[in-house]
Amino acid sequence: MNRALSLLAPFILIAVLLAIWEVACRALAVPEFLLPPPSAIGEAAVQNAPLLLSSAWNTLSMAVLAWIAASLFACGLAFLVGTHSLIEDAVRPLAVVIQVTPIVAIAPLVNIWAGLDHPQRGVVGLAAVVAFFPIFSGALTGLKGADPDLERLFDLYGATRLQRLFRLHLPAAVPFVLEGHKVAAGLAVVGAVVAEFVAGSGGAQGLAWRILEASNRLQTAKMFAALLVLALMGVSLYALLQMAERIILRRWRGR
Amino acid sequence: MATPWEDEGSHRPIRFVSRGEGASAETMRRRSVRPLILPLRFATRAPPSPARGEGLARLTAPIARLRAVEVDYPRGPALGPFDFELAPGEITALVGPSGCGKSTALRLLAGLEQPTRGVVERASGRGETAVVFQAPTLMPWAGALDNVALPLELAGTPKAAARARAAAALARVKLVGVETAKPAQLSGGMAMRVSLARALVTDPRLLLLDEPFAALDEITRRALAEDVHQLWVQSKPAIVFVTHNVEEAVYMASRVVVMTSGPGRAAGGTVVEAPLPRPPGFRTTDPFRRAAEKISSDLAAAMSPDVVEAS
Numbered sequence: 001m002n003r004a005l006s007l008l009a010p011f012i013l014i015a016v017l018l019a020i021w022e023v024a025c026r027a028l029a030v031p032e033f034l035l036p037p038p039s040a041i042g043e044a045a046v047q048n049a050p051l052l053l054s055s056a057w058n059t060l061s062m063a064v065l066a067w068i069a070a071s072l073f074a075c076g077l078a079f080l081v082g083t084h085s086l087i088e089d090a091v092r093p094l095a096v097v098i099q100v101t102p103i104v105a106i107a108p109l110v111n112i113w114a115g116l117d118h119p120q121r122g123v124v125g126l127a128a129v130v131a132f133f134p135i136f137s138g139a140l141t142g143l144k145g146a147d148p149d150l151e152r153l154f155d156l157y158g159a160t161r162l163q164r165l166f167r168l169h170l171p172a173a174v175p176f177v178l179e180g181h182k183v184a185a186g187l188a189v190v191g192a193v194v195a196e197f198v199a200g201s202g203g204a205q206g207l208a209w210r211i212l213e214a215s216n217r218l219q220t221a222k223m224f225a226a227l228l229v230l231a232l233m234g235v236s237l238y239a240l241l242q243m244a245e246r247i248i249l250r251r252w253r254g255r
Numbered sequence: 256m257a258t259p260w261e262d263e264g265s266h267r268p269i270r271f272v273s274r275g276e277g278a279s280a281e282t283m284r285r286r287s288v289r290p291l292i293l294p295l296r297f298a299t300r301a302p303p304s305p306a307r308g309e310g311l312a313r314l315t316a317p318i319a320r321l322r323a324v325e326v327d328y329p330r331g332p333a334l335g336p337f338d339f340e341l342a343p344g345e346i347t348a349l350v351g352p353s354g355c356g357k358s359t360a361l362r363l364l365a366g367l368e369q370p371t372r373g374v375v376e377r378a379s380g381r382g383e384t385a386v387v388f389q390a391p392t393l394m395p396w397a398g399a400l401d402n403v404a405l406p407l408e409l410a411g412t413p414k415a416a417a418r419a420r421a422a423a424a425l426a427r428v429k430l431v432g433v434e435t436a437k438p439a440q441l442s443g444g445m446a447m448r449v450s451l452a453r454a455l456v457t458d459p460r461l462l463l464l465d466e467p468f469a470a471l472d473e474i475t476r477r478a479l480a481e482d483v484h485q486l487w488v489q490s491k492p493a494i495v496f497v498t499h500n501v502e503e504a505v506y507m508a509s510r511v512v513v514m515t516s517g518p519g520r521a522a523g524g525t526v527v528e529a530p531l532p533r534p535p536g537f538r539t540t541d542p543f544r545r546a547a548e549k550i551s552s553d554l555a556a557a558m559s560p561d562v563v564e565a566s
Contacts, residue, residue, distance in 0.1 A: 254437025
């Protein structure tokens with residue numbers, strides 16, 4: 001009973017908040033372009049469902065592409081850096097620079113490089129830049145994060161560099177790499193949305209573009225509907241990766 | 256099956272010497288007065304042990320020896336000057352308060368650390384020295400059998416042979432049916448047994464135990480202490496057992512060296528006059544009590560402020 005209640009609790013809260021919202025909008029006669037009631041948002045979502053879903057697919061596919069690119073690049077670089085301390089000294093500050101630079105600030109540049117005719121490329125590139133850091137940092141931490149006593153054990157038995165890498169550092173990095181990918185997936189979506197906003201041309205045709213478009217036409221309900229789809233997309237992506245992480249970790253540590 | 260440490264006799268002379276690099280003028284002078292005994296020369300006529308409170312005259316060559324070793328860490332001196340000698344097949348306990356350099360001494364004996372000054376003489380062959388740490392220190396992603404097989408596989412033993420010997424080592428520590436279990440699925444005591452099996456799988460001549468039972472409950476600890484003695488009887492490795500528990504030291508070791516902190520030094524040694532493995536009820540016998548009292552008073556003396564100042 002208690003468990004069922006705790007599972008239901010967030011939905012009950014959402015329902016209550018939506019009800020208050022709906023009632024307040026009607027009672028105070030708030031203009032719909034300012035704040036539409038949830039019923040109007042629902043209506044807009046149903047009406048625009050095909051458009052919103054195809055836009056969501058665009059954003060999602062660009063984010064996933066960026067995520068995969070970031071993963072390959074970040075893991076490769078982390079591997080290189082983790083095995084050569086000199087390269088690490090050289091690369092770390094640069095990686096931090098990439099991380100702390102606001103993506104909005106470099107977006108116009110990336111869009112120019114991607115070619116103004118190909119806004120999708122710019123979006124993927126920017127999302128990949130944002131997704132890069134958590135994966136890189138996680139992989140690097142993991143590669144260097146093995147139990148020091150296990151390192152000593154490998155010293156004791158005279159392990160070679162390759163043995164140490166394949167039998168200690170790579171397997172020890174797995175949980176960190178997974179965590180990095182989970183965080184990066186959320187960031188890739190954020191990066192894709194921000195990049196779409198900056199590209200602004202409508203060429204990318206993602207959810208962010210729908211929001212911009214609806215905003216220009218004062219279709220506030222449609223903006224909310226696009227936001228709703230975006231939030232649902234983020235939540236399901238996170239849940240999916242959480243599940244994948246749990247399954248892989250259960251295999252990794254046997255529990 | 257032919258691993259580098261298997262096909263040789265069991266009483267080889269020590270053939271590896273590591274020396275502190277930052278030798279001070281003082282230690283240089285000491286060296287010129289008492290010249291170094293090089294490893295190859297001290298086969299059977301080892302001089303009497305220099306360790307203070309040493310009761311045994313040894314006829315065989317020591318398996319490992321620390322000579323006036325000192326270790327300085329960035330935060331200050333951690334150990335020494337400290338002299339220590341270990342005969343083949345002997346079980347010695349190092350007892351002292353936290354931070355007295357017991358674990359540092361152990362890492363010197365393992366060759367995992369180099370002394371700042373002084374000389375470490377030890378057998379250096381792969382698998383001749385094994386260490387059991389305070390935590391089981393298993394690879395969380397690998398099953399028990401793979402964890403135990405690790406030292407052999409690192410030495411290039413073919414997988415099948417390594418796994419067969421690992422299975423035998425697991426059986427020696429009374430673990431059967433946990434071959435594929437990963438560390439997270441084992442209890443603390445079982446994980447420690449896996450760790451012990453991994454140390455034993457190479458048949459080491461020197462087994463270094465760094466507070467291996469500290470994280471276990473009393474019952475598990477006593478069972479493991481008995482099992483370590485049973486295992487010791489089978490292949491008679493020399494054992495150094497680091498602990499801060501006086502009773503455990505007396506139970507485990509035939510010789511107990513008391514260490515004092517800041518920096519760590521030997522502050523007395525006690526020989527425990529009783530057979531190994533211990534007879535039942537040993538913890539209530541007079542030799543046990545006498546040794547425990549002597550060690551406790553040595554420790555108390557070592558801990559009192561004026562002794563620390565004098566040292």
